[in-house]
Amino acid sequence: MNRTIGFIGCGNIAKSLIAGIIKSGVVERNQVIASNRSTPSLQEVEEQYGIEITTNNIEVAKKADFLFLTVTSDSYEAVINEIKESVQPNAVIILVAAGESIQKNEHRFAKPVKLVKAMPNTPTMVNEGVTGIAVNQFVTESDLEETKSLFESFGRVELVDESLMDVVTAVGGSSPAFTYMFIEALADGAVMYGMPRKQAYVFAAQAVLGAAKMMLETNIHPAELKDSVCSPGGTTIESVARLEERGLRSAVIEAVKVNVEKAKQIHG
Ligand SMILES: NC(=O)C1=CN([C@@H]2O[C@H](COP(=O)(O)OP(=O)(O)OC[C@H]3O[C@@H](n4cnc5c(N)ncnc54)[C@H](O)[C@@H]3O)[C@@H](O)[C@H]2O)C=CC1
Ligand SMILES: O=C(O)[C@@H]1CCC=N1
Numbered sequence: 536m537n538r539t540i541g542f543i544g545c546g547n548i549a550k551s552l553i554a555g556i557i558k559s560g561v562v563e564r565n566q567v568i569a570s571n572r573s574t575p576s577l578q579e580v581e582e583q584y585g586i587e588i589t590t591n592n593i594e595v596a597k598k599a600d601f602l603f604l605t606v607t608s609d610s611y612e613a614v615i616n617e618i619k620e621s622v623q624p625n626a627v628i629i630l631v632a633a634g635e636s637i638q639k640n641e642h643r644f645a646k647p648v649k650l651v652k653a654m655p656n657t658p659t660m661v662n663e664g665v666t667g668i669a670v671n672q673f674v675t676e677s678d679l680e681e682t683k684s685l686f687e688s689f690g691r692v693e694l695v696d697e698s699l700m701d702v703v704t705a706v707g708g709s710s711p712a713f714t715y716m717f718i719e720a721l722a723d724g725a726v727m728y729g730m731p732r733k734q735a736y737v738f739a740a741q742a743v744l745g746a747a748k749m750m751l752e753t754n755i756h757p758a759e760l761k762d763s764v765c766s767p768g769g770t771t772i773e774s775v776a777r778l779e780e781r782g783l784r785s786a787v788i789e790a791v792k793v794n795v796e797k798a799k800q801i802h803g
Pocket of ligand 2: 633704708709
């Protein structure tokens, strides 16, 4: 891709996206530039990925064909006011922050700009991301194709109606955190019975990875896949019954609910 990719804000999600982009080879290292308020995270990405770094947001805005706004939502207004006169007229600006809508940010730019609302997740770093995207009316078909191939270079992409973006935040953006909690708990159980912790993490993480892959590759309903693990009179159904008793499913559904409510609060 003969494009410059810019990041304003170089925290956790920017670092995951930069890793995904560089590892995929979709652009060369010298086609990626990132800015941040402070330097430690910039030095980290410079050392690890050899990209260009700066503490000057305007420099990034001037250079970027694809401009990721990877600061948290409380900095959006200030950052947009700082850069809005410097962005390239044809730049595609990618809003990554939870609760930041296309409409709110069109008002901030106060001129026609190509806006993409994107909600990625950190597994982007290892080429297994999932990103939901929605676009405004100034994004052309070819911009959309390029944007999709950028995100596809490090994972899956789903085009969604913007009204579903807070749900994407919960089920795609935040859910790796819930999954790590599940993996950790599974490993804790194994450690309780004497398994070395390192080995317990291998079993727990690989089982989660394998189960997810099996579902995506076979398209079999998760209930059917679960049933095929539960041998009659066996061990698994004992655990399934206990997880139901302790409300695993309703706890997870509640987790999605509070996530969506929080995003709505950020919308204002
Ligand atoms: N962490 C994640 O897994 C995901 C995060 N997001 C969204 O991305 C946004 C950023 O999240 P994180 O990366 O987790 O936060 P973070 O706190 O790790 O990164 C934000 C970075 O922006 C920098 N920053 C703040 N104000 C700035 C300014 N005026 N100019 C330049 N840099 C500035 C901070 O120094 C920090 O390094 C959030 O709004 C979040 O909703 C979206 C998807 C996944
Ligand atoms: O915690 C957050 O607000 C962001 C959104 C998705 C993942 N992290």
